[in-house]
Amino acid sequence: QVQLVESGGGLVQPGGSLRLSCAASGSIETIYNTRWYRQAPGKQRELVASITLGGTINYGGSSRGRFRISRGNSKNLVLLEMRDLEPEDTAVYYCNALDSSSNNYWGEGTLVTVSA
Numbered sequence: 217q218v219q220l221v222e223s224g225g226g227l228v229q230p231g232g233s234l235r236l237s238c239a240a241s242g243s244i245e246t247i248y249n250t251r252w253y254r255q256a257p258g259k260q261r262e263l264v265a266s267i268t269l270g271g272t273i274n275y276g277g278s279s280r281g282r283f284r285i286s287r288g289n290s291k292n293l294v295l296l297e298m299r300d301l302e303p304e305d306t307a308v309y310y311c312n313a314l315d316s317s318s319n320n321y322w323g324e325g326t327l328v329t330v331s332a
Contacts, residue, residue: 217242217243217321218240218241218242218243218244218246218247218313218315218319218321219240219241219242219321220238220239220240220311220312220313220321220322220323221238221239221241221311221323221324222236222237222238222309222310222311222323222324222325222326223236223237223239223326224236224237224326225308225309225326225327225328225329226327226328226329227329227330227331228301228328228329228330229330229331229332230301230302230303230330230331230332231300231301232299232301232330233297233298233299233300233301234297234298234301234328235295235296235297235298236252236295236296236297236298236309236326236328237288237293237294237295237296238250238252238293238294238295238296238311238323239290239292239293240292240293240294240311240313241292243315244291244292246315246316246317247269247313247314247315248268248269248314248315248316249266249267249268249269249313249314250266250267250268250294250311250312250313250314251263251264251265251266251267251311251312251313251314252264252265252266252285252294252296252309252310252311252312253309253310253312254278254305254307254308254309254310254328255307255308255310255325256304256306256307257306257307259307261310262276262278263276264276264278264279264283264285264296264309265279265283265284265285265296266285267285267286267287267294273285278305282298282299282300282301283296283297283298283299284296284297284298285297294311296309298328301328301330302330303330303331304330305328305330306328306329306330306331307327307328308325308326308327308328309325309326309327309328310322310323310324310325311323
């Protein structure tokens with residue numbers, strides 16, 4: 217089992233930056249892919265970025281070069297750095313982990329609000 221806790225969301229003005237963190241606990245050695253998703257009100261959940269155990273990174277279309285996914289100093293931490301935020305980036309951001317048995321784990325999400 218894996219538990220995920222997101223943090224770092226909040227209110228930011230357009231053009232601002234935020235750094236989200238995803239802290240994993242439990243059987244973290246089984247995780248091979250960690251992803252950030254987001255879900256805006258009335259919209260479907262969409263992939264923002266992913267990073268594999270081997271370091272392969274992919275970004276969804278929403279990032280447009282503004283987001284950066286990385287591993288933190290601790291092996292259980294995955295970060296999402298976001299800059300040049302726009303009101304359209306307002307959403308609940310979720311951390312997702314896929315383990316070697318294809319189990320999917322989700323955090324509770326952290327709300328990002330971009331507004332003047």
